[in-house]
Amino acid sequence: MHPARKQRLIIVAIIVVGASVATALIGNALKQNLNLFYEPTRIVNGEAPVGRKIRVGGMVKEGSLVRLPDSLTAQFIVTDYEAEVIVEYTGILPDMFTEQAGTVATGILNEDGLFIAEQVLAKHDETYMPPEVAAALKDKPKSY
């Protein structure tokens, strides 16, 4: 290869490697901030700030969804199968929100460890199948 081209090839390599290293360092420094939500384990361990707007994500525990009478307030437990957080939400839950499915809630953790949500989203998993197959399987989802 022509020496001038070789030199420019090295410059190209330096740009790509340099940009990658810089991004990796920034990503490493911001590690936790790049996560969308806190898992219940981290909330129970006290890693999440109290009284500030955060997100919690995990699976809605089976049988945990209760609606308070005469209001739009619902309570449910979000679990990562290691720890649990009780979430309270007043409003209309998304159609896809069900027990044993993933959810991401935005809100504030109060001093008693109750999570007061202002927005609840349903998190869909990567499984796609026809209804007949789902009925035949009746398999409990293991991950979220």
Place this chain on the structure above:
Amino acid sequence: MASWQWFHRLGSPKWLSGTIDRWLPWVLSAGTLLLIISVVWGLAFTPPDYKQGNSFRIIYIHVPTAVVALAAYYVMAIAGAVSIIWRMKVADMALRAIAPVGAALTFLALITGAIWGKPTWGAYWIWQDARLTSMLILFFLYLGIMALHDAYQDSASGNRAAAIMSLVGTVNIPIIYKSVDWWSSLHQPASLKFTEESTIATEMLQPLLLAIPGAYLFFIAAVMLQLRVQIARSEKNTQWMAERSGL
């Protein structure tokens, strides 16, 4: 050196123009055909999803456009590297041709994702999500490269700046791809898996496996059309271009 001959030929606008003229009708019709078949198959002849119902069908547009939008960026960055190392003007034309097509594909992936997000998640868009944000950055990268290209009085500086930016932006592609695995995200991980069994039922997967090559072919055809414009603009004073135009 004989082995480099194909590479130098690729650098000739005249040769490239002839090749595009020969291939474009085939690539365009094959891509369009594959897209029509896969979309009709996906929309009308696959079963609904057990949970999402019919809204899952947007996958036949969302996934192919997103996949090609990412791959297109690498092709564009390779053109950027060739432009910097070999100062090949066809490489600059390719970079300029790919950017708007890549931007359009990224935009389609973002829009279809938002349309699907509302009935599935309960929101069109959320901020701070790694997958959504990195894809939005890709869109801005494409737009930024187009803008940089035209930002200089002298086109050589514009070409250089756009090529460097295309190289720097390559960092974002593995981030988009792995964001759902590295960080917690609202977006689900990929259903199409290379190393293990895919988590999408076979009858739902089949049209998708036609739509992805269809989107690739359509992308190539769109870039060819753009390239033809670039070539015509830069070679407008040459003898061969005058003959090609029948002047």
